[in-house]
């Protein structure tokens with residue numbers, strides 16, 4: 044059996060998105076900046092996509108949608124714009140969390156080198172940031188709060204409407220990285236007081252290398268990519284209309300079917316969570332309820348994540364891990380460590396991210412095989428016996 | 440290209456010499472759980488020859504594969520021969536490892552040395568010069 048359970052890493056292109064992509068490649072291949080008919084027909088496709096994306100997040104005006112090369116670029120541009128454009132006003136403080144994607148964290152580090160001061164809030168043990176902590180961190184120097192909508196590793200959904208309300212009240216810009224949320228949980232930038240938002244096509248069955256930065260009218264964007272005057276002069280480069288149109292179609296399809304998909308995916312997620320709960324010395328990471336519909340993240344003590352992952356890969360199951368061995372660094376997941384998961388437990392973590400195409404049979408298969416690989420690698424562990432005999436203390 | 444060579448995957452999926460030796464003549468453990476790798480080696484030694492070797496490893500696929508390969512190489516060898524085993528030889532026998540996994544092979548070499556240090560300490564035999572003051576590498 045082949046089971047793809049790594050949809051938070053990337054999804055497969057939907058049939059709808061693929062059809063739109065191919066149609067554009069064949070029939071709307073002009074440069075939308077060209078004045079001839081070919082160009083103008085393509086421009087119409089681009090306008091249509093902009094309208095679709097605006098509607099999906101309830102932006103007031105389609106001209107608040109800027110197409111980018113993906114979630115990372117949108118995150119970079121949002122932070123750099125908000126920071127640098129406010130520096131002259133003496134606003135040199137930025138607030139974020141320690142569980143953000145590296146697209147945010149590394150941009151923040153860069154801004155620190157430019158002289159900005161950054162507060163990294165730690166979430167509670169369930170992976171959710173305390174709204175009071177956000178409020179307390181805001182000073183009269185704060186230019187921006189950037190807090191992700193939902194976490195890519197352990198799925199916790201942040202209190203976005205509450206944070207938006209606080210930022211509005213305090214006159215601080217609010218950006219949210221909604222890359223994992225878009226098309227999976229409802230987003231309303233107006234009702235939630237979101238000033239800027241990032242999303243990425245490939246997390247909801249659209250293509251890779253296409254994303255969106257939403258920036259409410261009135262917010263000054265600075266260019267990350269200099270050149271031509273595309274995207275109202277804020278993002279240079281001949282526009283990737285086929286990718287954008289396919290992304291918009293995928294986003295719309297995801298939003299239109301959100302309720303039905305979620306009913307199914309949440310049932311699968313909870314079945315998987317329950318099915319793994321009898322493994323001793325294991326824990327679910329992230330809030331059990333306020334979490335992304337498809338996200339299951341478990342730590343298993345005494346085993347190492349990469350071994351588990353490759354053991355499951357041998358059975359045809361694709362998932363991911365927060366262990367150090369699966370990252371480029373020597374440290375395990377900054378997200379799990381950031382929410383207080385013991386380092387040993389972070390090494391032994393697995394993330395499954397399901398979607399509406401997964402089945403109950405697949406979840407049963409995952410449950411069976413996870414039991415098997417955890418047992419196998421625990422039997423090979425030099426300290427598992429000592430833990431079990433009580434000679435060493437379990438960390439979970 | 441796959442992350443690991445076929446040899447690595449073979450030793451990861453079918454590790455040789457997993458287990459413990461009761462009353463082993465030498466036991467060595469290196470690594471620690473916070474860095475994500477621990478190897479424990481058990482040696483049975485008769486007439487300066489490693490007649491049996493078993494290991495237990497907590498770690499990634501390359502940690503398991505290097506433990507397995509290292510035990511396979513030293514089984515039946517004399518102590519002197521085993522002491523000549525380098526992490527480079529283990530990596531070569533596995534048809535290579537990704538650069539950032541090389542430290543796993545260092546751990547295997549260290550685990551064997553640590554087990555031999557234990558053997559010489561326990562038996563009171565004279566420690567070979569290369570083991571005097573042996574310290575496992577920092578992971």
Ligand SMILES: Cc1ncc(COP(=O)(O)O)c(C=O)c1O
Nearest residue numbers: 113114115144146195222223243
């Ligand atoms: C939360 C989050 N932000 C940003 C990104 C980056 O998006 P992209 O791959 O489109 O650059 C990802 C995806 O890896 C993500 O999960």
